[in-house]
Amino acid sequence: MAKVNRNYLKLPGSYLFSMIGERIRTYQKQHPDADIIRLGIGDVTQPIAPEIIRALHHAVDEMGNAETFRGYAPDLGYAFLRSVIAEKDYRDRNCEISEEEIFVSDGAKCDCGNIQEIFSADNRIAVCDPVYPVYVDSNVMAGRTGVYEPEAARFQDVIYLPCTKENGYVPLLPKEVPDLIYLCFPNNPTGAVMKKENLQEWVDYARKHGSVILYDAAYEAYISDPEIPHSIYECEGARECAIEFRSFSKTAGFTGLRLGFTVVPKDLKVEGTALWPLWARRHGTKYNGAPYIIQRAGEAVYSKEGRRQVREQIAYYMENARIIYDGLRSSGYEVSGGVNAPYIWLRTPEGMTSWEFFDVLLEQAGVVGTPGAGFGPGGENHFRLTAFGSRENTVEAVERIRKM
Amino acid sequence: MAKVNRNYLKLPGSYLFSMIGERIRTYQKQHPDADIIRLGIGDVTQPIAPEIIRALHHAVDEMGNAETFRGYAPDLGYAFLRSVIAEKDYRDRNCEISEEEIFVSDGAKCDCGNIQEIFSADNRIAVCDPVYPVYVDSNVMAGRTGVYEPEAARFQDVIYLPCTKENGYVPLLPKEVPDLIYLCFPNNPTGAVMKKENLQEWVDYARKHGSVILYDAAYEAYISDPEIPHSIYECEGARECAIEFRSFSKTAGFTGLRLGFTVVPKDLKVEGTALWPLWARRHGTKYNGAPYIIQRAGEAVYSKEGRRQVREQIAYYMENARIIYDGLRSSGYEVSGGVNAPYIWLRTPEGMTSWEFFDVLLEQAGVVGTPGAGFGPGGENHFRLTAFGSRENTVEAVERIRKM
Numbered sequence: 001m002a003k004v005n006r007n008y009l010k011l012p013g014s015y016l017f018s019m020i021g022e023r024i025r026t027y028q029k030q031h032p033d034a035d036i037i038r039l040g041i042g043d044v045t046q047p048i049a050p051e052i053i054r055a056l057h058h059a060v061d062e063m064g065n066a067e068t069f070r071g072y073a074p075d076l077g078y079a080f081l082r083s084v085i086a087e088k089d090y091r092d093r094n095c096e097i098s099e100e101e102i103f104v105s106d107g108a109k110c111d112c113g114n115i116q117e118i119f120s121a122d123n124r125i126a127v128c129d130p131v132y133p134v135y136v137d138s139n140v141m142a143g144r145t146g147v148y149e150p151e152a153a154r155f156q157d158v159i160y161l162p163c164t165k166e167n168g169y170v171p172l173l174p175k176e177v178p179d180l181i182y183l184c185f186p187n188n189p190t191g192a193v194m195k196k197e198n199l200q201e202w203v204d205y206a207r208k209h210g211s212v213i214l215y216d217a218a219y220e221a222y223i224s225d226p227e228i229p230h231s232i233y234e235c236e237g238a239r240e241c242a243i244e245f246r247s248f249s250k251t252a253g254f255t256g257l258r259l260g261f262t263v264v265p266k267d268l269k270v271e272g273t274a275l276w277p278l279w280a281r282r283h284g285t286k287y288n289g290a291p292y293i294i295q296r297a298g299e300a301v302y303s304k305e306g307r308r309q310v311r312e313q314i315a316y317y318m319e320n321a322r323i324i325y326d327g328l329r330s331s332g333y334e335v336s337g338g339v340n341a342p343y344i345w346l347r348t349p350e351g352m353t354s355w356e357f358f359d360v361l362l363e364q365a366g367v368v369g370t371p372g373a374g375f376g377p378g379g380e381n382h383f384r385l386t387a388f389g390s391r392e393n394t395v396e397a398v399e400r401i402r403k404m
Numbered sequence: 405m406a407k408v409n410r411n412y413l414k415l416p417g418s419y420l421f422s423m424i425g426e427r428i429r430t431y432q433k434q435h436p437d438a439d440i441i442r443l444g445i446g447d448v449t450q451p452i453a454p455e456i457i458r459a460l461h462h463a464v465d466e467m468g469n470a471e472t473f474r475g476y477a478p479d480l481g482y483a484f485l486r487s488v489i490a491e492k493d494y495r496d497r498n499c500e501i502s503e504e505e506i507f508v509s510d511g512a513k514c515d516c517g518n519i520q521e522i523f524s525a526d527n528r529i530a531v532c533d534p535v536y537p538v539y540v541d542s543n544v545m546a547g548r549t550g551v552y553e554p555e556a557a558r559f560q561d562v563i564y565l566p567c568t569k570e571n572g573y574v575p576l577l578p579k580e581v582p583d584l585i586y587l588c589f590p591n592n593p594t595g596a597v598m599k600k601e602n603l604q605e606w607v608d609y610a611r612k613h614g615s616v617i618l619y620d621a622a623y624e625a626y627i628s629d630p631e632i633p634h635s636i637y638e639c640e641g642a643r644e645c646a647i648e649f650r651s652f653s654k655t656a657g658f659t660g661l662r663l664g665f666t667v668v669p670k671d672l673k674v675e676g677t678a679l680w681p682l683w684a685r686r687h688g689t690k691y692n693g694a695p696y697i698i699q700r701a702g703e704a705v706y707s708k709e710g711r712r713q714v715r716e717q718i719a720y721y722m723e724n725a726r727i728i729y730d731g732l733r734s735s736g737y738e739v740s741g742g743v744n745a746p747y748i749w750l751r752t753p754e755g756m757t758s759w760e761f762f763d764v765l766l767e768q769a770g771v772v773g774t775p776g777a778g779f780g781p782g783g784e785n786h787f788r789l790t791a792f793g794s795r796e797n798t799v800e801a802v803e804r805i806r807k808m
Contacts, residue, residue: 001614002583002674003524008682018479018688043475053468056697057461063660064457066794071447071659075422106510106662106692113690117545120407137689141521179406210405255475256467256696258510270406278412284422285541286517288510292660293460294695390470 007143012150016133016374017041020358027362037397039324040368042188042343042386044253045393046316048297049309052252055300059293073289076280077104077261081295084302085261089246095233101265101276103283104298106290108218108247108260112182113138114286115214115243115262118278119180119270126159126178128171130189130372130379132216135182153377162378163190169336169345170194173201177209183232184216186223189375189384190345191337196229203232206241212270213238218247218260221314223340239265243275250342250388252301252310259290259298317342320394321387327398328385342387345372357383365400411547416554420537420778421445424762431766441801443728444772446592446747446790448657449797450720452701453713456656459704463697477693480684481508481665485699488706489665493650499637505669505680507687508702510694512622512651512664516586517542518690519618519647519666522682523584523674530563530582532575534593534776534783536620539586557781566782567594573740573749574598577605581613587636588620590627593779593788594749595741600633607636610645616674617642622651622664625718627744643669647679654746654792656705656714663694663702721746724798725791731802732789746791749776761787769804 013019020040028034048056062068076082082102090097105111113134116125121143127135136155139145146156154160159178161171169192171183183202185194194202206213215232223230232242244263248254264279290298300306325338328346338344348357354371361367361383370386372379389397417423424444432438452460466472480486486506494501509515517538520529525547531539540559543549550560558564563582565575573596575587587606589598598606610617619636627634636646648667652658668680694702704710729742732750742748752761758775765771765787774790776783793801 002616003527004674004677004679004682005522005524008522008685009677011685041476045470045473045475047470047473048467050468053464056464056467060457060460060464063452063460064454066449066451069449069451069657069660071449071657072445073660106695109692110690118409118412120409123407134689141686141689212406253473253475255692256473256477258692258695270408273408273413275408278408281412281415282545285538285545286514288513288659288662291662291695291698293697 005141007141010140010145010148010155011137012148016370019374020368020370023358023362024368034366036362036366036368037389037393038368039385039389039394039397040370042388043255044250044388045390046253046313048253048257049306049313051303051306051309052297052300055296056293059296063293070292073292073295075284075287075289077102077289078292078295081299084299088302090231090233093230093234095231096239097233097263097265101263103262103264103279104290104295105260105262105287106258107249108216108245109134111245111260111262112214112216114282115279116142116144116180118275118282123179124157124159125180125182126161126174127182128163128184128187129160129377130163130375130382131182132184132188133375153373160376160378163187163192164378165347168192170198173205177211179211181206181211181213182216183213184218186219186341188219189343189370189372189379191341191343193223193225193228193340195227196234199229199232200235203235203238203241207237211241212268213242215242215244217244219250219341220246221251222318222342224318225340228340233263239267241268243268248298248301253313254297257294257297259294316391317387320389320391323394324385324387324398327402331402338387344385344387346383346385348381348383351381354380354383361401364404365397367397367400409545411545414544414549414552414559415541416552420774423778424772424774427762427766428772438770440766440770440772441793441797442772443789443793443798443801444774446792447659448654448792449794450657450717452657452661453710453717455707455710455713456701456704459700460697463700467697474696477696477699479688479691479693481506481693482696482699485703488703492706494635494637497634497638499635500643501637501667501669505667507666507668507683508694508699509664509666509691510662511653512620512649513538515649515664515666516618516620518686519683520546520548520584522679522686527583528561528563529584529586530565530578531586532567532588532591533564533781534567534779534786535586536588536592537779557777564780564782567591567596568782569751572596574602577609581615583615585610585615585617586620587617588622590623590745592623593747593774593776593783595745595747597627597629597632597744599631600638603633603636604639607639607642607645611641615645616672617646619646619648621648623654623745624650625655626722626746628722629744632744637667643671645672647672652702652705655718657717658701661698661701663698720795721791724793724795727798728789728791728802731806735806742791748789748791750787750789752785752787755785758784758787764808765805768808769801771801771804
């Protein structure tokens with residue numbers, strides 16, 4: 001008789017953004033005329049840049065022609081994309097990463113969720129609190145955690161790294177040593193960043209203890225401060241202890257196109273076993289490559305004109321971030337993030353819980369954000385707004401919040 | 405200290421098609437002028453049909469326009485695609501499957517590889533022998549098997565269902581009851597098909613024993629015989645015991661576009677737990693939807709003109725299958741498959757092993773096929789050729805083999 005994976009049953013409720021979606025639907029049914037502005041899920045709104053659209057059309061034409069048609073992609077991605085990534089994202093920043101160490105995929109979320117598979121079930125994970133839910137949930141599913149404790153809103157056997165106002169939302173090195181450490185900077189949801197010397201401390205810590213850092217750099221394109229590292233491989237020794245995840249979703253608006261990549265350095269060994277062949281095997285067995293036309297779109301992001309266009313989009317979103325940050329701050333909100341990251345993190349007023357603030361914001365301002373508690377108990381009394389709306393909506397949302 | 409998933413280390417060698425690729429590269433280095441015809445990996449060669457190309461261009465334009473741009477897709481796929489699948493693939497064939505039960509993905513390989521996650525590690529799996537390697541390998545990775553026994557070329561604790569000349573390459577019901585049963589018909593690699601009354605026996609068996617059938621119907625579009633079921637849901641009671649995988653790869657040449665779907669009926673329960681919410685949770689946590697433009701391409705496959713065009717492609721490939729089947733048969737080869745499936749399965753001559761025959765075929769005819777042993781010990785002394793080449797190459801390959 002078949003048996004289910006009971007670890008799945010440990011997961012409380014449903015995925016955060018599905019819950020938010022449901023609340024909005026309910027509200028809309030009750031208020032069919034409400035003009036809702038969504039600064040919640042973190043989805044982009046700017047259309048794909050013209051240079052990328054051009055590359056897509058060209059690749060579509062290739063697929064319609066027998067001479068240029070492409071079937072299965074190489075397991076780990078097309079060389080034209082892997083080589084430009086290695087060059088522009090790494091070697092140009094003095095990171096020693098080769099084309100072979102780049103694994104192209106359909107997005108950082110998938111890779112962040114799947115990476116835990118190549119580690120055994122008895123690894124102990126550490127995550128920031130608050131945290132992007134995928135890191136924890138994918139480990140719950142694999143049985144790498146204990147049960148969920150509703151009162152603490154935490155899973156047993158997970159090392160939570162508090163990110164608080166006091167530490168500037170950047171975690172301190174833990175006393176209890178984790179085997180796998182999830183770090184995401186610029187951070188989702190807090191918008192905090194980690195300076196290079198600080199990240200170097202984490203790399204040194206991981207090397208000393210034989211831990212592996214799973215570094216989510218999905219938002220690196222939003223960094224403007226030259227002190228902030230774009231890649232963990234800017235730190236010495238990171239090739240021996242870190243895997244990095246990157247995404248085209250926020251960099252170039254690919255949330256609906258789906259493209260990302262993961263870097264697994266060949267020097268990275270665990271118990272003497274190199275991780276590169278394990279991840280390659282995972283790709284070869286359970287994945288079939290990102291679509292050719294999407295990989296060509298990814299290539300276009302690195303062209304001179306493509307770069308210029310996506311940088312313009314990022315500047316557009318970062319101006320939104322400034323508008324939200326300044327607007328809320330001048331209204332007396334306590335805000336952080338939003339400078340080298342597209343997320344603005346604010347403390348809810350008058351000790352409101354984050355879901356209470358969600359409801360108030362939806363009902364009084366028609367604005368949707370993300371309750372901090374959805375990212376873990378450390379997010380309670382906090383709230384995330386994103387810079388990914390249109391300018392008009394962003395300005396309007398800030399106005400409405402200020403009038404509340 | 406981090407620890408690797410040691411189950412990965414149980415996997416011998418590398419993935420079959422990577423091995424074949426390596427042998428071809430080695431041969432090409434030694435014979436740079438060799439004109440090699442590939443009837444091995446099962447990749448299509450016909451370009452994407454015009455109606456689908458049209459839909460792709462249109463969707464690309466939508467992505468370039470702020471009014472029509474789409475970000476994150478709904479977790480389980482766009483309603484426009486899920487509804488047309490439910491209608492055309494299921495309700496039109498009198499299968500009671502609703503739009504909600506369709507989970508759109510980036511391909512059947514990914515879904516076949518990932519589905520095992522929602523079952524516990526102590527389920528015992530049954531697979532056909534020979535078999536598509538993904539079913540076994542993904543379970544090895546999850547620790548659902550014992551070690552690999554090189555002499556038997558089998559993993560411990562897996563129930564292998566022999567598919568032999570004697571049983572027409574269609575497995576008999578096993579005596580030892582499996583928890584999870586992988587079936588693929590039309591079959592890869594043998595090209596065998598299962599009649600409806602036979603599949604009904606499997607459904608009855610699974611219901612009686614509380615087993616779940618994981619039914620890979622990736623090749624259903626190649627069925628011409630009206631006696632052969634296209635879906636397991638044509639069998640009574642299958643909604644209570646079966647998950648079905650479908651692919652656009654072979655149906656419409658999407659190997660490089662990546663689109664498939666999985667059907668999880670809401671009635672399917674294991675130990676009283678419905679599987680639909682578990683798979684939905686898996687999708688929501690570790691996946692972010694197939695690209696919008698690819699889902700629009702999938703929709704176009706079901707349009708009147710799209711259907712006509714992809715049927716023409718299938719007819720083209722099936723004429724290739726006929727050419728291979730007839731050509732080899734009349735040369736004295738023992739062949740099967742190739743009638744309701746794009747694969748021709750042949751016995752190697754003079755008791756040659758399948759890798760010996762691979763080398764002979766490559767060296768004497770410059771033709772690449774797939775050694776049966778790559779699909780398990782039951783594939784030894786057998787060889788797979790695919791109908792997915794161009795007409796010219798297929799005719800030439802058969803001529804060369806006949807002259808050997």
